[in-house]
Amino acid sequence: MNAKIAIIEDEPDIRRILCDFLLKNGCTVSEAADGLTALKLLTEDQFDLILMDLMLPKISGERLIAELRTHSDTPVIVISARSMLETRLEVLRLGADDYILKPFDLNEVLVRMEVVLRRTGSANPSETITIGGLSIYPAENRACWKDKPLSLTAKEFQLLLLFMEHPQKVYSKANLYESVWNEEYCYEDNTVSVHVSNLRSKLKKASGQDLIETVWGIGYKMKEEK
Numbered sequence: 001m002n003a004k005i006a007i008i009e010d011e012p013d014i015r016r017i018l019c020d021f022l023l024k025n026g027c028t029v030s031e032a033a034d035g036l037t038a039l040k041l042l043t044e045d046q047f048d049l050i051l052m053d054l055m056l057p058k059i060s061g062e063r064l065i066a067e068l069r070t071h072s073d074t075p076v077i078v079i080s081a082r083s084m085l086e087t088r089l090e091v092l093r094l095g096a097d098d099y100i101l102k103p104f105d106l107n108e109v110l111v112r113m114e115v116v117l118r119r120t121g122s123a124n125p126s127e128t129i130t131i132g133g134l135s136i137y138p139a140e141n142r143a144c145w146k147d148k149p150l151s152l153t154a155k156e157f158q159l160l161l162l163f164m165e166h167p168q169k170v171y172s173k174a175n176l177y178e179s180v181w182n183e184e185y186c187y188e189d190n191t192v193s194v195h196v197s198n199l200r201s202k203l204k205k206a207s208g209q210d211l212i213e214t215v216w217g218i219g220y221k222m223k224e225e226k
């Protein structure tokens with residue numbers, strides 16, 4: 001993951017573990033061990049994502065989030081030992097994007113970070129995504145099956161990008177319509193079905209298999225790799 005991360009955590013061991021892990025995964029990392037240093041760091045520099053403890057010396061995580069949200073949309077994932085539902089809700093209400101409980105699993109932290117970055121659109125948009133034999137190059141507006149270029153219309157391309165960005169997610173027709181056409185969905189409309197079906201047949205022709213599946217009564221998703 002090529003992202004610039006701020007770690008705000010007063011416990012040196014936890015800070016070190018997170019820092020080493022993220023560096024190993026290709027991130028750039030800055031650290032702050034108390035709220036005041038954090039405030040300075042966040043004012044002076046821009047980050048792709050902030051990992052934040054709540055119980056911090058000098059300025060609490062809650063106050064930092066509230067302050068940050070007055071001028072910035074930078075995604076925040078809270079990592080805290082405070083498990084009370086009210087705390088979690090309060091922090092999400094203040095504008096945090098996710099909440100991870102201590103003790104945490106490092107791989108879970110990474111996955112949650114990826115999800116938040118994708119959802120908030122902070123992920124590098126030119127990042128190539130490959131699933132099985134299928135690759136998509138958003139910066140160049142092209143997609144390939146095993147190096148063989150696919151000839152897709154603009155809408156088919158955008159649909160495929162959405163599916164590939166969130167391969168586990170089931171998209172309803174309304175989701176797809178509102179994301180790709182950017183208009184409100186109305187039920188009589190079969191635009192989405194037509195475009196998805198064209199995309200599927202192109203993918204099938206290139207790969208010899210159905211790469212998108214219908215989830216009955218819900219919508220569509222990428223087919224799980226076998």
Ligand code: CA
Nearest residue numbers: 010053055056
């Ligand atoms: Ca703490």
